[in-house]
Amino acid sequence: MGRILFFLGLALVAWMIFKSWQRKQLDEKPSDKPKQKSSLGRKSQEEIMPCQHCGAYSPMSEGVLMQGRFYCGMEHAKAAGEKVH
Ligand SMILES: [Zn+2]
Structure with missing residues (x-):
């Protein structure tokens, strides 16, 4: 058992x-x-955009957007003739 x-x-x-x-x-x-x-x-x-001045591709957060045109940096926005203050 x-x-x-x-x-x-x-x-x-x-x-x-x-x-x-x-x-x-x-x-x-x-x-x-x-x-x-x-x-x-x-x-x-995040979108990768070409710079309107030099053509380099950069993420949108790293570059600048001016009147619908994207630049890899402030220097190229100025160089392209954008009014940067
Ligand atoms: Zn550039």
Whole structure:
């Protein structure tokens, strides 16, 4: 009788380990998809523009925009005849 209870307990423990492993597998699968999605759509918003004076390509945050014309720096905006104060 004692041996049967021992094997019954062993089977129960094995079943519980299997169930918790199965739940872990199911939980991990759906959480992977939103993580991949959130990594997209950042940094790609910055536009690279050519300088109207020298033609060098610079990110918009690094250059200057004057009346719709982009320059890689203040020096080239001045050199191109823009009114810079
Ligand atoms: Zn330039």
